[in-house]
Structure formats: C-alpha cells, structure tokens
Amino acid sequence: MIEFIWEVVVKKDGRGQFELAFGPGGAWSKLFAKCPGFRGTTLLRGTRDLQRYLVIDVWDSEGQREQSLAELETEYEKLQAALGAWTESIVELGVYRVLAEGTVRSRSFTQRSEKRAPPRRIR
Template sequence: MIQVVWEFVVREKAEQRFMLVFGPGGAWSRAFCDAPGYRGTTLLCDISDSRRFLVFDLWDSAPAREEYLGKHPDGASQLDVALAELVERKTELGVFHMRADATVRARPKRRV
C-alpha cells in the first residue's frame, strides 16, 4: 500500500467548499472511485490554520496509481481547473509506502 500526501492551502472563505470536494462523495473521491487499486482519501485540517489541509490518497501500489493516471490524464487536470478558484497552493509532499498501521482499540474494562 502507498499513500500519496498532498498539502493544500485554500483561499480565504473557501474552506467549506474545499471540504465538500474532498469529503465523502466529493468530486475527488468520485474521480477515482472506479480506479483499480484506489482505496480512498483522508482529509485532515490543521487545527491552528483552518486554510491548511493534508490529503492522503490510499492506493494498492505506485504502479496501480501511475497506470490509472496514465490512462486518465484529463481527470486530474479537470480537477485542478475546478480547484483553482479554491486553492492558493497545492504541493505533493510525496508518495509513501505504508509500513505499519497502528490502531488503538479500547480495552474492555476488567471486572473486579
């Protein structure tokens, strides 16, 4: 599995519209929903700067992502055009291999 990490800084007062694009059922996830190997997107908002977001796209592999983007170059560019009015800056921070996924689960309470 890989995660593609993006940083977005959105224009003032565009935060809500931006979250609609990247949220559940938004244009971003719809653009990739049929892509073999695409597993979803996570959107994070900086707690100290409401205009700064991180977007994590989860893919089975880098080749799966590259193959899909190579076959559908217009999809990503159309999204970029649509996002231009919302985004001041978009930066791909990198493509990362997932090495571990640590999830903390609540432990059942002990009976005394």
C-alpha cells in the same frame, strides 16, 4: 500500500468547495473510486490553521495510480483547474510506503478500561 501526501492551503472563501470536493463521496474520491488499486482518500484539516489541509491518497501501487491518471487525464485536469480556484498553495510532501498500521481504541473501550479497579499490590 502507497500513500501520496499533499499539504494544501485553501483560500478562506474556498474552504466549503474544497471540503466538498475532497471529503467523503466528493468529486476526488468519485473520480478514482472504480480504479484498480485505489483504496481511498483521507482529508485532514489543521486545528490551529483552518486553511491548512493534508490530503492523503492510498493506492496499492504507484503503477496503478499512474495508469489511472493516464486513463482519466481529461477529468483529472478539470478537477485540478477547479482546485486552483480554491487554493493558495499545493505542496507534495511525498510518497510513502505503509510499513505498519496501528490500532486505535474506541472511546467506549478507553472509558471502560478506566473504570476497572486498580491492580492489587502483592507484598
């Protein structure tokens, strides 16, 4: 899998529109939803700077992404134009290959493990 990562700084009055477009079920994901190789988009917002976002698109390959962009050129350009009205800057941070995926424990699992009795010491 390949991840394409952008840092986006959004105008204060554009945050709502941006989050709708790039959030779950938004225009960005809908544009690529039926494309071969598209795995999804993750949208992250900064905790210290609420205007700063990371957009992470996951594809099976760069080739599939390029093919999809070529086929959806008109729709993609319209969405990019709207994006320009909501943003101050967009910087491509890079293209990354997924080497490994981590496991995140659910909160309930962590709480259960904290309630266990401490291990006995052997003397």
